[in-house]
Amino acid sequence: MIRKAVAAGFAAAALACTIGSAQAEGTGKGDLLDAIKARGELHCGTLNYLPGVGFLDDKGQWSGFDVDFCKAAAAAILGDASKVRFTALTGAQMFPALQSGEIDILSRSVTDTISRETKLGLDFIGPNHLTGQGFMVHKSAGVTDVKGLDGATICVLAGTVTEGYLADWFRAHGMSFTPAAAENSDQMFSMYFDDRCDAVTMEPPYLAIRRSRSADPAAHVILKTLIAKSFEAPVILEGSPKLREVLQWMHWGMVTAEELGITSANAAQMKAGSKDPVVRRFLGVEGTIGQDMGVPNDWMLQVVEAVGNYGEMYDRNLGKDSKLGVPRGMNALWRDGGAMIAPGWQ
Amino acid sequence: MTTRLAHRLPPRLAVLVETPAVALVNLGVLALLVAALPPLLDWAVFSAVWRADDMRGCPPAGGACWAFIGDKARLIFFGLYPYGEQWRAALATALLVALVVVSLNPRCWSRRLALAWGLGLAVYSLLMWGGLLGLAPVESAYWGGLPLTVLLTVFGVFFGLILAVPVALARFSDLPVFKAAATLYVELVRGVPLISVLFMASVLLPIFLPDGFTPSGLGRVLAGIVLFFTAYMAEVLRGGLQAIPRGQYEASRSLGLSYPVMMARVVLPQAFQTILPALINLIIAALKGTSLVVIVAMLDLLGAAQAALADPDWIGFYVEDYVFVAAVYAIMCGSISWYGRRVERNLGSAQSR
Numbered sequence: 074m075i076r077k078a079v080a081a082g083f084a085a086a087a088l089a090c091t092i093g094s095a096q097a098e099g100t101g102k103g104d105l106l107d108a109i110k111a112r113g114e115l116h117c118g119t120l121n122y123l124p125g126v127g128f129l130d131d132k133g134q135w136s137g138f139d140v141d142f143c144k145a146a147a148a149a150i151l152g153d154a155s156k157v158r159f160t161a162l163t164g165a166q167m168f169p170a171l172q173s174g175e176i177d178i179l180s181r182s183v184t185d186t187i188s189r190e191t192k193l194g195l196d197f198i199g200p201n202h203l204t205g206q207g208f209m210v211h212k213s214a215g216v217t218d219v220k221g222l223d224g225a226t227i228c229v230l231a232g233t234v235t236e237g238y239l240a241d242w243f244r245a246h247g248m249s250f251t252p253a254a255a256e257n258s259d260q261m262f263s264m265y266f267d268d269r270c271d272a273v274t275m276e277p278p279y280l281a282i283r284r285s286r287s288a289d290p291a292a293h294v295i296l297k298t299l300i301a302k303s304f305e306a307p308v309i310l311e312g313s314p315k316l317r318e319v320l321q322w323m324h325w326g327m328v329t330a331e332e333l334g335i336t337s338a339n340a341a342q343m344k345a346g347s348k349d350p351v352v353r354r355f356l357g358v359e360g361t362i363g364q365d366m367g368v369p370n371d372w373m374l375q376v377v378e379a380v381g382n383y384g385e386m387y388d389r390n391l392g393k394d395s396k397l398g399v400p401r402g403m404n405a406l407w408r409d410g411g412a413m414i415a416p417g418w419q
Numbered sequence: 420m421t422t423r424l425a426h427r428l429p430p431r432l433a434v435l436v437e438t439p440a441v442a443l444v445n446l447g448v449l450a451l452l453v454a455a456l457p458p459l460l461d462w463a464v465f466s467a468v469w470r471a472d473d474m475r476g477c478p479p480a481g482g483a484c485w486a487f488i489g490d491k492a493r494l495i496f497f498g499l500y501p502y503g504e505q506w507r508a509a510l511a512t513a514l515l516v517a518l519v520v521v522s523l524n525p526r527c528w529s530r531r532l533a534l535a536w537g538l539g540l541a542v543y544s545l546l547m548w549g550g551l552l553g554l555a556p557v558e559s560a561y562w563g564g565l566p567l568t569v570l571l572t573v574f575g576v577f578f579g580l581i582l583a584v585p586v587a588l589a590r591f592s593d594l595p596v597f598k599a600a601a602t603l604y605v606e607l608v609r610g611v612p613l614i615s616v617l618f619m620a621s622v623l624l625p626i627f628l629p630d631g632f633t634p635s636g637l638g639r640v641l642a643g644i645v646l647f648f649t650a651y652m653a654e655v656l657r658g659g660l661q662a663i664p665r666g667q668y669e670a671s672r673s674l675g676l677s678y679p680v681m682m683a684r685v686v687l688p689q690a691f692q693t694i695l696p697a698l699i700n701l702i703i704a705a706l707k708g709t710s711l712v713v714i715v716a717m718l719d720l721l722g723a724a725q726a727a728l729a730d731p732d733w734i735g736f737y738v739e740d741y742v743f744v745a746a747v748y749a750i751m752c753g754s755i756s757w758y759g760r761r762v763e764r765n766l767g768s769a770q771s772r
């Protein structure tokens with residue numbers, strides 16, 4: 074009796090498996106933009122450990138630069154910035170989560186590289202955050218340039234692109250180094266401040282933040298040279314051209330809003346009062362830009378009202394309005410000497 | 420060879436200076452303690468900052484910044500659970516812990532306990548999920564902190580124990596197919612670290628399963644934990660089964676009891692009593708094991724504590740953070756083992772009577 078029941082159970086399980094795999098092969102996925110609209114909720118993969126980029130505040134609310142991108146996307150597509158379900162992902166989980174459809178957008182400071190874009194079947198949006206890789210050294214070592222780090226022990230975050238760039242740069246310059254890999258940035262900086270490595274490598278703004286929190290900030294120097302540039306960008310899976318178009322133009326739209334002087338405070342006012350045809354097209358008063366893309370016509374108004382223009386989003390999370398106070402640098406508008414530029418809104 | 424001093428001291432102190440070598444080692448350890456204690460106390464208490472609005476209130480070279488813990492306590496304890504609804508998670512977790520405390524005592528094993536579990540789980544689900552009786556719905560993706568740690572531990576052990584019964588019986592059985600299948604499962608799971616089981620459950624399962632069939636992140640992780648601890652529980656239970664004297668099986672058979680009745684009424688109750696100490700050991704291991712869900716970015720107690728480190732208002736207070744979480748874990752594990760010893764003592768005196 075028991076044996077029969079067990080046998081039946083095994084057979085049922087085997088059958089369920091076959092049906093399951095047949096279904097998985099049968100479903101051809103449409104454009105994710107339609108799926109998000111039908112679902113009424115955006116699924117966003119992000120991170121919960123990088124100050125100013127993706128973290129949880131005292132009340133467990135998601136905040137940060139990468140989090141705001143997803144809020145903006147929800148505002149653009151669904152007209153409501155709160156219709157996002159965030160999932161924190163580790164570096165190892167992030168691409169499988171995208172591939173399995175668990176998330177629609179990965180906004181987690183992922184660095185855009187050619188192999189990721191071509192081999193993994195990904196579409197990078199943006200880039201919405203430009204950084205580089207720098208070094209901090211103990212002042213007592215007397216090193217003033219990266220070239221002086223030959224033979225040094227260097228603290229680096231394991232499994233990140235910084236690790237790869239570091240190895241590439243040293244090899245290209247015929248220099249040697251000993252890597253001291255750390256699992257997270259807290260561990261990495263405690264290793265550096267405990268003198269277990271000669272230098273630590275990361276994006277310069279983060280080096281500056283950590284230096285300001287060290288026992289003796291004057292004892293550490295951040296070297297001027299950057300050994301790599303880094304395009305950090307939100308990512309989606311290839312095969313959703315409509316979603317890619319909306320997100321790419323949303324990013325450019327936020328840059329354009331800063332250019333046009335449209336802020337979260339004055340957006341509604343500008344919509345009502347502006348006579349500038351570009352502004353009127355931008356905010357959906359004239360034309361059918363939004364509609365043609367498959368989103369509400371006032372999508373950019375929703376985005377700017379929810380998270381502000383690009384400059385507002387940067388300053389609030391990373392820049393002068395945050396405790397981090399990272400200078401805009403490369404992320405300033407092109408007309409201010411930065412690299413943030415967007416195509417015309419014609 | 421005993422020192423003269425040892426004769427004059429009360430016995431409790433005398434052991435410390437029994438021989439010159441012992442006295443020397445004890446003196447050395449005492450000196451180390453005296454040297455280490457003042458700076459530790461200074462850091463943790465005297466120079467510590469108890470109140471500050473943000474990191475500017477805590478000098479980098481100063482003592483512990485407990486103000487950080489004060490500011491982040493709710494996040495560490497409850498993770499993503501909506502701020503205004505956190506009393507629900509607290510209440511539900513207290514209920515769950517109470518149920519476990521009662522269930523660990525063999526004197527309370529009765530039909531009424533099963534009823535209490537049924538009722539308790541219904542109330543627990545209602546409180547955690549909401550959606551009924553005016554409680555706002557909270558998806559399982561938003562559960563976190565201490566409630567999540569307790570949930571993963573309790574349900575991991577609970578389902579693990581239930582599933583362990585057939586596995587242990589199969590391993591103990593004379594039928595070769597059952598025995599081989601159970602042995603294969605146990606050896607396979609025991610040969611793999613929990614991290615890889617969790618990783619497979621959370622990353623690979625959604626890729627294998629068809630769209631719409633994928634359980635929530637919590638469900639996947641819980642399935643992984645249950646799969647893992649079932650194997651360990653089954654081995655412990657097998658030990659309990661082997662400890663039952665052969666005569667009891669034979670006596671049951673000669674009374675004409677069927678296999679299920681014999682197991683349910685005679686063998687398993689005794690086996691469970693025998694394995695209680697080993698079971699409590701496993702519960703503590705499971706409690707600490709659940710912290711590995713951090714690698715799949717779940718915000719259990721440790722995950723929420725790590726997330727608390729990312730606030731730009733508070734950068735670099737990881738020592739305070741980890742000390743605090745370690746203290747919480749120590750209190751939890753300590754209480755379990757204290758309660759376990761108490762139950763064992765009661766059980767021992769009951770059996771000797």
